[in-house]
Amino acid sequence: MGQVNIIRHGAVAVVTIDEPPVNALSKAVREGLISAMQALAADAEVAAIVLSGGPGRFIAGADLREMSLPPEVPFLPDVVAAIEAVDKPVLAAIDGAALGGGLEIALACDVRLGSRHATLGLTETRLGIIPGAGGTQRLPRLVGVAQAISLITAGRVLAADEAMALGILDAVADEDVLGDAIRQAPGAIKRRVSALPLPARDGKAEDEMAAKALKGAKGVPAIAEALRVIRAAGEGDFTDGLAVERAAFLALRESEAAKALRHLFLAAREAAKVPGLAGVAARPVARTAVIGAGTMGAGIAVALADAGLPVALIERDEAGAQAGLARAAGLYEKQVQSGRLSPDDAAARLARVSATADWAVLAEADVIIEAAFEDLTVKREIFARLDGIAKPGAVLASNTSYLDLDAIAAATSRPQDVIGLHFFSPANVMKLLEIVRAGRTAPDALATALALAKRLGKQPIVAGNCDGFIGNRIYAVYRRHAEYLVEDGTAPQDVDAALEAYGFAMGIFAVSDMSGLDIAYAMRNRRAATRNPAERYVTIADRLVEAGRLGRKTGAGWYAYDEAGRKAVDPVTEALIAETRTTRGITPHRVSAASIQRRLLAVMANEGAKELAEGVALRASDIDLAFVNGYGFPRLKGGPMFAADQAGLTTVLAEVEAAYADGGAGSEPAPLLVELARSGGSFASWRA
Numbered sequence: 001m002g003q004v005n006i007i008r009h010g011a012v013a014v015v016t017i018d019e020p021p022v023n024a025l026s027k028a029v030r031e032g033l034i035s036a037m038q039a040l041a042a043d044a045e046v047a048a049i050v051l052s053g054g055p056g057r058f059i060a061g062a063d064l065r066e067m068s069l070p071p072e073v074p075f076l077p078d079v080v081a082a083i084e085a086v087d088k089p090v091l092a093a094i095d096g097a098a099l100g101g102g103l104e105i106a107l108a109c110d111v112r113l114g115s116r117h118a119t120l121g122l123t124e125t126r127l128g129i130i131p132g133a134g135g136t137q138r139l140p141r142l143v144g145v146a147q148a149i150s151l152i153t154a155g156r157v158l159a160a161d162e163a164m165a166l167g168i169l170d171a172v173a174d175e176d177v178l179g180d181a182i183r184q185a186p187g188a189i190k191r192r193v194s195a196l197p198l199p200a201r202d203g204k205a206e207d208e209m210a211a212k213a214l215k216g217a218k219g220v221p222a223i224a225e226a227l228r229v230i231r232a233a234g235e236g237d238f239t240d241g242l243a244v245e246r247a248a249f250l251a252l253r254e255s256e257a258a259k260a261l262r263h264l265f266l267a268a269r270e271a272a273k274v275p276g277l278a279g280v281a282a283r284p285v286a287r288t289a290v291i292g293a294g295t296m297g298a299g300i301a302v303a304l305a306d307a308g309l310p311v312a313l314i315e316r317d318e319a320g321a322q323a324g325l326a327r328a329a330g331l332y333e334k335q336v337q338s339g340r341l342s343p344d345d346a347a348a349r350l351a352r353v354s355a356t357a358d359w360a361v362l363a364e365a366d367v368i369i370e371a372a373f374e375d376l377t378v379k380r381e382i383f384a385r386l387d388g389i390a391k392p393g394a395v396l397a398s399n400t401s402y403l404d405l406d407a408i409a410a411a412t413s414r415p416q417d418v419i420g421l422h423f424f425s426p427a428n429v430m431k432l433l434e435i436v437r438a439g440r441t442a443p444d445a446l447a448t449a450l451a452l453a454k455r456l457g458k459q460p461i462v463a464g465n466c467d468g469f470i471g472n473r474i475y476a477v478y479r480r481h482a483e484y485l486v487e488d489g490t491a492p493q494d495v496d497a498a499l500e501a502y503g504f505a506m507g508i509f510a511v512s513d514m515s516g517l518d519i520a521y522a523m524r525n526r527r528a529a530t531r532n533p534a535e536r537y538v539t540i541a542d543r544l545v546e547a548g549r550l551g552r553k554t555g556a557g558w559y560a561y562d563e564a565g566r567k568a569v570d571p572v573t574e575a576l577i578a579e580t581r582t583t584r585g586i587t588p589h590r591v592s593a594a595s596i597q598r599r600l601l602a603v604m605a606n607e608g609a610k611e612l613a614e615g616v617a618l619r620a621s622d623i624d625l626a627f628v629n630g631y632g633f634p635r636l637k638g639g640p641m642f643a644a645d646q647a648g649l650t651t652v653l654a655e656v657e658a659a660y661a662d663g664g665a666g667s668e669p670a671p672l673l674v675e676l677a678r679s680g681g682s683f684a685s686w687r688a
């Protein structure tokens with residue numbers, strides 16, 4: 001039977017699923033389980049059945065790759081029905097993850113035993129769907145409707161003890177859960193969860209849980225559907241509830257949001273796989289250091305300390321070092337105040353951070369991350385000095401946002417150890433970590449960076465060295481085209497409103513005001529000499545800065561801000577924009593929200609296509625991860641490359657051509673986009 005094996009222990013049959021690595025519910029597993037159940041039901045010598053996922057496992061859930069294809073029989077509800085149909089007790093022996101469909105299978109069993117390593121949860125809503133094989137109907141019969149609402153809408157994963165306390169597990173085995181199950185099986189009785197009465201309803205608790213779920217839903221349609229379907233468990237009989245659930249599941253499964261969330265889930269797992277790194281061991285990392293204890297340096301130090309790593313903060317002088325330490329302490333203080341961290345935990349973490357102006361301590365660090373000023377001369381000086389101090393094999397990283405990593409690496413005698421670790425602000429919070437591979441970065445230095453990202457709980461993406469790397473390079477094009485729209489006649493607040501309607505938490509001009517217009521201004525000035533003179537350049541942002549309007553911190557930028565920080569459209573900005581249009585001889589024309597969205601998405605995907613062709617990004621899904629985790633792109637839209645595939649690349653190309661007509665040099669259609677549009681290809685299936 002391949003993925004499903006049966007072994008007999010007297011009158012007890014042990015059915016073991018063997019589908020590495022996590023026992024996902026592939027078609028083969030579903031078929032195997034059904035035929036095992038049918039065979040054992042008919043076997044007079046079998047008195048009881050134990051279902052096992054083998055050591056350390058149970059069933060981690062649906063096979064996500066299959067879920068993106070047309071459904072194939074047998075379906076999961078058929079498996080669940082086959083288990084319930086056996087007229088002999090079926091015991092689940094759970095020694096690992098019983099998630100999603102895996103828990104639904106366990107819920108179809110008559111007894112559930114867990115080991116200390118068991119984890120249980122109906123996690124489907126995280127992927128924009130709901131349980132589709134009875135989970136929403138069976139779980140309430142064990143834990144009550146209110147608790148089921150809480151667990152399912154949050155997609156919570158329970159440890160064995162919690163699951164036991166809630167009545168989802170019947171027992172937790174101290175040592176050998178499979179052995180316990182085999183011993184108990186002969187005395188077990190048939191007890192179908194579907195036949196249990198629903199525990200007494202608690203309307204108030206249900207309403208509270210529902211309100212909480214909707215508040216956290218962030219527009220995920222699956223949450224409201226989960227609520228409706230779980231409540232249906234209390235209304236008709238069990239089979240009616242199943243039918244309601246199945247219909248909702250099937251509709252959600254095909255929804256754009258669920259497709260996007262599945263895409264991102266798979267993308268996240270794919271991102272850490274880098275060609276050529278198989279079998280390359282990461283270098284050991286026990287001690288770390290950060291040079292430059294400003295906004296980023298302090299945040300990076302906190303991220304390292306959070307992961308249990310000792311970190312030395314290095315500054316130019318002792319006062320700077322102490323200020324950096326105070327900055328790190330402040331970040332912990334905030335977490336304590338908001339109740340996210342206990343004072344003791346904060347103190348323990350902060351104790352891992354030391355600060356000094358004495359570079360000698362750098363000799364002990366296995367990874368050194370530079371986060372000093374964004375200035376090539378400064379960074380090259382720092383790396384040259386580091387070269388004389390760092391231990392052999394230490395990874396020398398820079399947090400640079402735009403600078404040429406090869407030029408930084410060339411300041412040392414060990415370019416193989418130099419890499420970019422581009423954190424996002426606030427560095428201890430933002431999930432994205434862009435790992436930049438310079439021309440001579442050694443494979444094991446890259447492996448070390450990937451291992452570090454995992455240890456920090458970050459989402460890594462690997463980028464090649466270029467101006468702005470994967471994320472900022474696309475962001476620059478996005479911003480440029482947003483400014484073209486404004487100069488051509490659309491108001492900044494209309495651009496922002498269109499972006500927010502699309503799902504961005506904030507529009508691009510509001511974001512600029514928040515970050516401070518001076519930062520981008522300084523960058524534009526620095527790069528003025530190397531900018532393509534033929535590129536269309538909008539001066540509005542420069543003029544705002546020159547008028548002292550640096551954004552929120554000065555009370556005005558693209559918008560005006562009141563004392564409470566509320567923004568409003570500002571006539572001064574409007575006048576400045578109008579003046580610019582007149583000077584340039586532009587007859588203003590406004591465009592619709594839909595056109596704004598189409599345009600800005602198209603230019604992002606177009607720049608992404610250039611990155612793919614150049615090898616700056618390894619795959620389109622890495623670009624999607626960057627934008628969703630680092631730039632506020634709506635998760636439910638799956639990222640710019642995914643969104644482009646959904647829109648159809650012919651449509652996207654037509655929009656890019658229009659953008660080229662408006663933007664000119666620097667906005668040329670990417671040859672890869674042209675080729676994919678012509679051949680009917682997609683970014684998702686493109687490989688270098």
Ligand code: NAI
Pocket residue numbers: 291292293294295296297314315316320371372373374375378382399400401402422423424425
């Ligand atoms: P910052 O100005 O807040 O901090 C820089 C710190 O480096 C200052 O405390 C300064 O005293 C120190 N420093 C400068 N030269 C030094 C030297 N030779 N030795 C020791 N310390 C030195 O700057 P911020 O915003 O933290 O940026 C740091 C780096 O991170 C830059 O390369 C920047 O491009 C990059 N970055 C910044 C992001 C942001 O949102 N602010 C996001 C991602 C990267």
